[in-house]
Amino acid sequence: MESTIKPPKKIPPQEQDHQPGIEKEMTPRPIYDNDEPGSGKLKDKVAIITGGDSGIGRAVAIFFAKEGADVVISYLNEHQDAKETAAAVKKYGKDALLVATDISLEENCKKIIDQAIDKFGKIDILVNNAAVQFEQEDIEDISAEQLDRTFRVNIYAHFFLCKHAMPHLKDGSAIINTTSITAYRGHETLMDYASTKGAIVAFTRSLSQSLVDKGIRVNAVAPGPVWTPLIPASFDKEKVGKFGKDSPIGRPAQPAEIAPCYVFLASKDAAFMTGQVMHPNGGTVLNT
Secondary structure: OOOOOOOOOOOOOOOOOOOOOHHHHHHOOOOOOOOOOOOOOOOOEEEEEEEEOOHHHHHHHHHHHOOOOEEEEEEOOHHHHHHHHHHHHHOOOEEEEEEEEOOOHHHHHHHHHHHHHHHHHHOOOOOOOOOOOOOOOHHHHHOHHHHHHHHHHHHHHHHHHHHHHHHHHHOEEEEEOOOOOHHHHHHOOOHHHHHHHHHHHHHHHHHHHHHHHHHHHEEEOOOOOOOOOOOHHHHHHHHHHOOOOOOOOOOOOOHHHHHHHHHHHOHHHHHOOOOOOOOOOOOOOOOO
16 A cells, blocks of 8 residues: 655755754644554553654654554653644544653653553553754863753663663563664764764663563664654754755655554564664665
8 A cells, every 4th residue: 555644845944942842833744644544553552652742752652542552651841742642642542641751850750650550550662762962063062961961861761761660561561762873873963962872772782681581672763864843953944954865765754654663663563573773764774
């Protein structure tokens, strides 16, 4: 069947002055759903998704709901975006719990886990997806405060959430981490961000070995350029207008084109995969 996703031919120059960005301010709006039915791959599952208000996280929440999962959506302060995601989830007959909090702090990560258990009584899938990035031309311009913020949101939170989720995970549970193509090829103006994404790869491989005897699978997804609110929130107008054109396919992905990787890794279809990274990046060969 031909995909119903019709990516826009052009993204006009634009930028936002706040991280991690607001979806409703983007032109064109990202595509989060392919409007095709699910097949029950995640029936009666409960998933936590950080950064689930927009971007890849929103698409994953929608695709999980189509497959039968209730979702817990963690986000910082993008309340309207989060409400839109919850409405899209409920369209498929599933429940969405919204938790607005700063995941850079361990106590807030514990709060997400506690609220998920209070609401649904279990956790089957943990998607560590939220991230920030701050462009700097020179390493001398990366302040200690920026470095700390980037690492706390992008990788510390992975440790915190996995740590507090562990008592509730069981044989058959899945952890999925969002890394990036930048973990493998670097990025000249996102040095701290790319470093955290490399750390996520190592964390994924290490945690998978630690949990394999418990039957808990740990994998990651390393997207290439994707049209999400983080892009206009991170780059100037000129760079946004050219974003993704250097990929072999010649455009950025839409979030709905990345989400199926997460469905696969969360489902029984990926029962023999752990410690692996999927690379939906538009054709870039990384040989990793």
